[in-house]
Amino acid sequence: MKLNTNSNIYTIVYSAIVVVIVAVVLALANQVLKPLQEKNEQLDKQKQVLGALKVEYGTQDPAVVYTSIVAAGDTILVCKPNTTDTLEVYKAKLEDGSIKYVLPLSGKGLWGGIGGYLALNEDKNTIYGVNFNHEGETPGLGAKIVEMEFREKFEKKHIRNAEGEVVSVAVLKKGKKAEGKQKVDAISGATITSEGVSKMLENNLAEYAEFLKVVPAADPDDEEVEPNKTEEE
């Protein structure tokens, strides 16, 4: 018997079967590949933190290097202002013994989300290094934020003004002056992505207010950071 492939019943049954098959295949693939994907994501995050800390791992396993620099217990939880959400700050100890704080960032670029990690010196003021990532900025323009040429411009900049207030660092067109804060030259042709980076830094640093409020004492032995008191001028 030849099936009538144009009948209504056939069309409906056929569509249903196709959809079920595709759904099963995709769900199966997702389940099988998920552990691998999560491992990749984790590894990618660790590589980016290492990138912000300017740690070269060469042929070594980045995961091992990461664990040796950022110990498991050294994640500081910070309350987001006016919410109960918490943000993470990674405390890293580099080979030369210096302490750095790594702050995850996230914001908006031109086509999608941008993110990154900001490594601060122990004074919570000087930028030690940055690393940026993006979902889909224009290659050759906005996507340049991931390149060293742009990133190294942030190094040694201060996120505080002379009065010690956190003012972030502005990303502005070459030749323009930032009011009361330090600036980094924007990428020409990528105005919106550059603005996005600027806003991301400003907004995220505001969210870390609780963490940044306490400036560590000059005494190098005093490593404990109590987020709740002191520093009223």
Add this chain to the structure above:
Amino acid sequence: MLSQKTKDTLLGPLNVNNPVVVQILGICSALAVTVQLKPALVMGIAVTIIVAMANVIVSLIRNTIPMRVRIIVQLVVVAALVTLVSEVLKAFAYDVAMQLSVYLGLIITNCILMGRLEAFAMTNKPWDSFLDGLGNGLGYAMILIIVAFFRELLGAGQLMGFQVIPQGFYNFGYENNGMMLMPAMALILVGCVIWAHRAYNDKEGK
């Protein structure tokens, strides 16, 4: 080795029947991913694989597909394949997946895929459909690579991310052409490729 007909199926799309410069399909992605050579290359490979696979699958089930919902069935096949490829890339080649990011999803909307499925795979055998998909994917990749080559060279002085225009040129006042990085310039370049292609083929009397 191959008969004349299969040869035409495979090689036709590379020149006389090129999907981009003759059929003017897939222009949108050709503009988006051709700022640099590397994403253009990867995009070309990804489209080639997906169009060949989709062609084979649709060709295998072509006699069972109800006519009234055939476009939807084709779309489901393509969408499933693209999702599968993106999942596999995320698991085994995370860096490549991150680099392709949104473009990978955009393959679903590439008109070449639907065009080939509807025009070829629906009426031809799986092997021929495979060759047709391969040929069209490569024809698409070829144009992408030509356009990306000029855009990256003139726009950033680089190829595959490496500096090829020596610093000395810049010292003499040479500047990268920022226009090349804009999508509009890609369209003009595609136009130039079409012009060269037509002029060449007219002379050959094809």
